[in-house]
Amino acid sequence: MEVILNWKQNGSFAIIEEFVKNVKTKNENVSLLLPFPYIAFAQNLCLTSKAKIKIGAQNVSQFQNGAYTGEVGVEMLAELKVKECLVGHSERRSLFFEDDLSVKSKVELLTQKGITPILCVGETHEERTSKSFFEKLKKQMVSYNEKCIIAYEPVWSIGTGITPTSAEILEISNFIYENWGNKILYGGSVNESNFESIIKIKNIRGVLVGGASLFVEKVNLMLNLC
Ligand code: PGA
Numbered sequence: 001m002e003v004i005l006n007w008k009q010n011g012s013f014a015i016i017e018e019f020v021k022n023v024k025t026k027n028e029n030v031s032l033l034l035p036f037p038y039i040a041f042a043q044n045l046c047l048t049s050k051a052k053i054k055i056g057a058q059n060v061s062q063f064q065n066g067a068y069t070g071e072v073g074v075e076m077l078a079e080l081k082v083k084e085c086l087v088g089h090s091e092r093r094s095l096f097f098e099d100d101l102s103v104k105s106k107v108e109l110l111t112q113k114g115i116t117p118i119l120c121v122g123e124t125h126e127e128r129t130s131k132s133f134f135e136k137l138k139k140q141m142v143s144y145n146e147k148c149i150i151a152y153e154p155v156w157s158i159g160t161g162i163t164p165t166s167a168e169i170l171e172i173s174n175f176i177y178e179n180w181g182n183k184i185l186y187g188g189s190v191n192e193s194n195f196e197s198i199i200k201i202k203n204i205r206g207v208l209v210g211g212a213s214l215f216v217e218k219v220n221l222m223l224n225l226c
């Protein structure tokens with residue numbers, strides 16, 4: 001079971017140190033996705049402590065090197081030996097205007113460098129109620145290649161405390177598996193209370209946890225259930 005922790009724009013050296021010291025990992029499939037300035041620091045911490053955590057990134061530039069002020073490129077992530085990177089998170093899509101083409105470019109650049117893209121897809125509340133979510137997912141999946149891990153994250157569930165029913169998640173996991181032959185991560189308000197029922201759903205390879213991942217005691221409760 002893969003457990004991917006997305007800290008978004010949170011953390012500090014002290015907070016990361018505390019987290020790595022207290023997290024109890026039993027398997028090798030825990031990843032912590034951090035803001036760029038903390039990646040090397042956290043990697044060193046994990047090397048010197050017994051924490052079996054992979055450190056990953058939350059975003060990458062859609063371009064190779066060049067005049068793209070403020071961006072961080074795939075070669076830089078490769079130099080850091082980052083193995084996984086989120087792409088197309090709904091916050092990137094809605095707040096920073098990323099579209100399926102730029103997400104596709106990121107997926108291709110990462111793949112060329114041997115970094116696994118974690119491709120986030122998911123419908124809005126309106127698309128869920130109007131039953132157009134399969135069309136939305138198909139559209140977003142133009143960015144996909146077979147090296148991707150797919151994270152299904154319904155936008156209406158992220159940070160809201162509302163999760164789809166198991167039947168709704170199953171419907172999506174079956175749809176993705178039948179069409180792209182890939183098991184999904186589920187993301188959106190995953191916490192220590194709903195973790196167990198979510199990981200039991202067919203064709204789920206793991207979870208992507210946002211808010212709850214900032215609390216080491218909640219993370220330990222979840223990891224204990226793997
Ligand atoms: P959440 O975020 O767990 O806080 O809903 C998930 C995510 O954005 O990846």
